[in-house]
Amino acid sequence: MAHSATSSASASVTCSGLSFAWPDGTVVFDGFDLAVGPGRTGLIGLNGSGKSTLLRLIAGELDPGGGSVRVAGEMGYLPQNLVLDTALRVDAALGIARARAALHAIEGGDASEEHFAAVGDDWDVEERARATLDRLGLGHIGLDRTIGEVSGGESVLLRLAALLLRRPDVLLLDEPTNNLDLDARRRLYDAVVAWSGVMVVVSHDRELLELVDQIADLRGGEVHWYGGNLSSYEEAVAVEQEAAERMVRVAEADVKRQERELAEARVKLARRVRYGQKMYDSKREPKIVMNARKREAQVSAGKHRIMHTEKLKEAKERLDDAVEAVRDDEIRVDLPHTAVPAGRTVLTLRELELRYGARVQDFEVRGPERIALVGRNGAGKSTLLRTVVGQLEPVSGEAVAHVPVRFLPQRLDVLDDELTVAENVARFAPAATNNRIRARLARFLFRGARADRPAGALSGGERFRASLAALLLAEPAPQLLMLDEPTNNLDMTSVGRLTAALESYEGALIVASHDVPFLRGIGITRWMRLDGELSAVEPEEV
Template structure:
């Protein structure tokens, strides 16, 4: 029997009354499906409904087989041993007891047919690049990226029929990502993966596009989806032009008809005034003319209404993924101007920087494995952490966008948050500039705590880039984590307007390549400059 996953008339509403789905029908068969959609479209909610972590308001989820689910935010009890996280602790203990000579029946029942569980576990850890982690270690000793891979290893060992992955590459370095890509490509069952990671989505076999509570299907990987979508959008825009032309035509015809009817009415009135025909005939002619004029008017008005409806439908089919358009002249840094100096720097957790000079509007990518100290270095540059020793000297105004986006006060509105960073700016100026970050009108009055992930990121970015004095050095820490593709494009367009120096810590290579990186720095114990061709880690 084929493994499958079906959602039938699926509806879900949050306790506050916000509806996410209303009658969603979808079916996922064997193979790898990339689930995409803008932030807030319900991708993570759908995975939670399928995994049984949320209960549908109506409808049903039917699954043939067992489900494995890797949530977006992986948290592990730091006191657990690795074998406990992998779900093999009891079988492993029973095996060790049998090997030590304890032939109790309960040990054999615990082991069942899984005599090679320890070997399988070690092999799975090795495939994911975790071969150095001992099964008896506690999870408190592993990094955040390693804990994600540990949860994935636990799922792979269970061999579920359906595997659900929600943003699995968040916080993974390039080395770990490549291990995960390999695991994804070799998966034999049903897989549904939510991700903004372009390289991961190039490895799926179909794309499910979740928009306005419904799914559209596209065969092939993300590149094929983009091509199909471009063709669709071109056709949709063509239909808008046709519908607009038809609407103009119907308006003209209605106006012409009204002119003709007015002439006919004036002619009829003239005949009546001159009384050239018997009154009874003239009255009948007038009545017939009124009926005809009424039908004529109704026909043209109906045609006009239909044309408006066709235009509305055509416009609805065109996607309105707005882009940030913002002018930031005060962020400009002249070529050669000193921006940042680091000398003989030893960081709080051991990494070292012998020396670094940032000049002019350089765009620097900071890469390195999880735990190498990239975030520590950025926090040291902005003064949030004190170095163990060495010199940090920033020569221009700078701002830092951390992974947690905790620059925003959740109790303040978007406009109020920006005002905190630009206390000298008038309310009108703040709102005018926020509109270019897509916070128009009432949207600028939303409290930060109520924003979706993508909106929250946009608001934090606006607060930093519109700050006074204008930042001439911007530091970003994993900025594309949890962002949908539309939000990543918005970030790229905003950074195109930024004229200062930029240091970005990221594992997202397509994003780094799209923002015009001029220098690549690797932090691996020591900070060193590398060539673009050398970006990456050994397998």
């Protein structure tokens, strides 16, 4: 990969003839081309289409099998699954520890040349660091603290702060809002708006994608470009889909017409054959003449039949092409019918004290309630859900579920990486037949060989789909469904489909999420904030 110093105005990312396949032989790119210049580009596409893989190839974390990747300008990369050493100090995470230590040494009277070399021209590095942290809502975090003292969302913002301090020409962001609370998301949005170089952001966050200048839709190993933000993209796709569906109807009508004409031609040819045979049997003309006419009729009939068959074949090919142009890539979530009577108590929490300090006094879930659990990063939302399902013991008090519960954790660690998708689902439903399991998996886009892929080879979104399929096929079916940040790894299409599916779910629902548009879309009946204690809030306060 080539990197060259350049100004932000001439910074760019170029992929030429790029090829990449995973060790198991799964091809992600084959002869892939991409050119991105200054501005904010939103890279979207179905889960497993290669978005994160593409960013890793551009960032140099993966080596292409063929072709080239060229980045003009200094590059910064924020990966989706960020792992930082908990013992690392904040100034080290920001990349300023050496310069800062040298600066303090000089201020203390040590004029060693090595200190001046470490500082270079960056004499205001500490002030810039504090200003950047403050801009991202991290002003309360001291430079001498360790990563282990900050929340997961704060560590993501710290990594972004480190990138901003470097002032790269090209910035790659992979699902940057996944673990951020609402306040942190808004801080990140402000940073995105202020960005002036090349930015490529992979995200399903609607509010973030409304801030980009163009959308790059990765489909079938190719990028399709759309000017404008997410709303403009959706309008353009809607027009495309309307035209594609119209072409399907035209092609279907053409196939029917060709089938009808072929049938009519066969009837006419059959009549000719019967007439010719009748004439032959009656011997009204010389035998040599009748044989010549018979051969001529057979040749003519053959040509006629071939012509109509070819026309029908071409019509069917046009129909296949038209159908291919219509997008049918949504997961079809078929939630079990698990109606809960309105007055039935589903969950009871009494005098509950959670690990890490959060408390819940008396709280009940009744009937098919839909509860949104919101709050800042580190407030204890995941801890509360894990305590309800018995994964964590409370410090005191009790959590009692009165109905079958299913929990989809944020980390999606319910799957065995060594087993295939189908084998994982079978673990949760040992009584289910292989056909039933595969039929259910097909609704989650795991068709044929995709159901035989090992869980360890799945992308984040694919892993979510496989986990959700396992949860829904498990027995007994859930009457209380708890989801922890369910939209974190889903593409836009799957978020929409999950929203529609949860709207029809008849059991009780508790969803911990920072994705407010998603929460509003699933018909939340009660909004609860966990901030030291659990309390009700109005939707407009979220």
